[in-house]
Amino acid sequence: MSTAIPFDTLAFVKELEGAGIPPAQAEAQAKALATVIRQVDARVDDLAARRDKQTTERFDTLADRNEQQVKGRLDGLATRQELDLRLATVEANLKRDIEAAKADSIKWTAGMFAAQTALIIGATFAMLKTNQPNPQPTGYHTPPVQEMRLPSPPAPVLSSPVPSSPVPSSPVQPIPTPPSLSR
Numbered sequence: 001m002s003t004a005i006p007f008d009t010l011a012f013v014k015e016l017e018g019a020g021i022p023p024a025q026a027e028a029q030a031k032a033l034a035t036v037i038r039q040v041d042a043r044v045d046d047l048a049a050r051r052d053k054q055t056t057e058r059f060d061t062l063a064d065r066n067e068q069q070v071k072g073r074l075d076g077l078a079t080r081q082e083l084d085l086r087l088a089t090v091e092a093n094l095k096r097d098i099e100a101a102k103a104d105s106i107k108w109t110a111g112m113f114a115a116q117t118a119l120i121i122g123a124t125f126a127m128l129k130t131n132q133p134n135p136q137p138t139g140y141h142t143p144p145v146q147e148m149r150l151p152s153p154p155a156p157v158l159s160s161p162v163p164s165s166p167v168p169s170s171p172v173q174p175i176p177t178p179p180s181l182s183r
Helices: 009-018 023-074 080-130
Strands: none
Touching (some): 009 023, 023 080
């Protein structure tokens, strides 16, 4: 029941290269996506095989049970009409069970197909999105940052007047000023 998912890696690589992705990166993405698709396909095949096995076992069990019921009741049946009626009932029940199993199989297969399609599309968009630059929105201008500083404190005011002549506070003598420079 293996129905491989068709995936054209060459077309995928060319599509990525057309979108501006470097060839080496596009080939790597194609290989990665092909691997994912093969894994999903293998998983679907495994699940389908299990489902077929369970369905076969169920039908075998039903057939055995119905055969045993028919054999057990054949001894007690008096007429051929009763036997035909019982066989028709068993046949109708088997047909109903087969139709129900077919419907379940179709629902399951369609659901898995939809899930695989969504997975492939999501992976493709995710790979394309990760390779796109992140543009800044147009028309948006960031205002310059305004610094909030406190004004500088005023210079300290001296409360005592400055002496006009220096007072020696140390044994060092001041150098006398020549008369032509002093006022």
